[in-house]
Structures are given as structure tokens and as C-alpha cells.
Amino acid sequence: MNKNAKIYVAGHRGMVGSALVRKLQAEGYQRLILRTSAELDLTNQQAVADFFADEQPDYVFLAAAKVGGIQTNNTYRADFIYQNLMIETNVIHSAYINQVTKLLFLGSSCIYPKLAPQPLKEEYLLTGLLEPTNEPYAIAKIAGIKLCEAYRSQYGCHFISVMPTNLYGTNDHYDLNNSHVLPALLRKFHTAKIDNAPAVEIWGSGTPKREFLHVDDLAEACFYLMQTYDEAELINIGTGEDISIKDLALLIKDIVGYSGELRFDATKPDGTPRKLMDVSKLHALGWQHKIDLAEGIRAVYDDVHQTSLFNAS
Secondary structure, three states, X not given: OOOOOOEEEEOOOOHHHHHHHHHHHHOOOOOEEOOOOOOOOOOOHHHHHHHHHHHOOOEEEEOOOOOOOHHHHHHOHHHHHHHHHHHHHHHHHHHHHOOOOEEEEEOOHHHOOOOOOOOEOHHHOXXXXXXXXXXXXXXXXXXXXXXXXXXXXHHOOOEEEEEEOEEEOOOOOOOOOOOOHHHHHHHHHHHHHHHOOOEXXXXXXXXXXXXXXXXXXXXXXXXXXXXXOOOOOOEEEOOOOOEEHHHXXXXXXXXXOOOOXXXXXXXXXXXXXXXXXXXXXXXXXXXXXXXXXXXXXXXXHHHHOOOOHHHOO
């Protein structure tokens, strides 16, 4: 990407989008096009069409999405499928109409079948049933992948899709009703430590395994792939390493410095038993993550535990 290129980062205030902005600015890119959701409603087709016609971006990082944890996904099923479908359809189509040089679409590891073989290879897409609790979100993200493939096939667009694993890091959400497992555990253990609570309750059995990637590593990978990768097939972004929820809880307990007990509520859903990404394709392209999980969590906790983030409702 030429340093004078106009780059639109959709969703720049979210965890992924803000990490992309930090990375691009660090690399010397100054012509970034940024809009808040109040300034530009990406679910509004005409508003998106007018925006692209006016701004004429050269590159697009499509990080805008409606996201949340198991409970939120399962509760607001219509919102998750509708809003995500509208966002990606409007942005991808306008990128084609306005001859964007290249677009990178960010999906999610939940696109893969619930019981797919582990680790998850890119070719496992659409080979089995999805996890029911986040099926609407997953279907929307699969549609985004297929949109990129279709516009590439029919019109020759340089649109690529990447599938990040579970993310954590700067600008994460700590609302216990909407956050993902790692930030939720950070907040729970911090609160329990402050309140001298005897135990921390954790959803599920603790046996599911998850992979976690620091969002700054994701931004590095996306920046790398935008410049080096141009194929129809989606590509996984992750660490290739996973950890059980129980061991993650113990790690966070140690980092926070909490001395109480762990109590697992097996009446709550576990979600997918395991989600480990096969990142051999990414490694073969010359990119690997840099931030160790314990190091990354410690840095995040040091950054947020003295702020108001843990006090969000």
C-alpha cells in the first residue's frame, strides 16, 4: 500500500478497528478515513453508497460488526444476523462499485462447524452444523466470505477474507452481560479481589478449550495480509495454541492476585467444545504471532484495572 493511499477502516472505534488504526498510523499512513456509527450508519445502503462515492477509498478494512458473547448472541438473534448482513453487503458492494483496490473482510472462528475436526482448517467451512447459540452471527459472517468470493469471481475484485480466533486487548468490553470470556473473567476476578469475595462463579464446566490472540497481533497480521495475500480462499489468523477455560481462569486468577475459590456452574452453556485454528497456511506465508498469552493478559490487566472500564454496567 502506497503511503498516500486513502484507507477506510470500518469500525475504527471497536477493538479490532482501533488496533488497525494504531498499526496503520505507526506505519506512517496518514490518509485514514474514519466514521463513527453516528456519522455513518453502515446498515443504510444509500448512506454507504454516498460515502464511498464521496470519499473514494483505495483500501478498505471491514472490521465493523455487531459482536458479543454467548448470552448476547443467543438473545438478540435477529439483530445479529440482520445488522451484520447489512453492514457487509453495503460495504462490499460499494467497494466494488467504486473500484476499491483491495478490501479485507474480518470474519470469526465461529463460522466453522461446531463439531469440526481440530485444529480448524480453512476447508472445513460449510461441512457441518454450526453452534446453535451464535448461528445467526456465524451465518452472517459466512455470507460475508461468500460475498468476497463472488465479487472476486464475477468482477475480479481483490477482496480477501480473514478469520481471527478469539481476541482480547485494548478497547475490549468488560460488561458481564455482553463481553467474551477472557475480559469477563478479568472483571470477575478483579471485582472478587476488591470485594474479598470467597469464590468466583464461572459459566460452564471449564473443560472447553479456546485460543486467544492479542488484537495488536491481529492488526499486524491484517496489515501483512493486505499487502501479501490475494486469493479467494479465506485464511485463519490465530496462534495455533489453545487453553481450557479452567486453566485460563487459573491464569487470570494468578495475574489478578485473587486468592479465593473457583466455582463452575455446569447449568450454563459451554458453547463449542473446542475452537483451535489451523494456522499452517498463515505460517507458510511468513507471519506468526508475537505476544504470549500470559504476557498479553498481564499487560491488559495493568492497563485497565485502574480505569473505569471494570465499572461499566
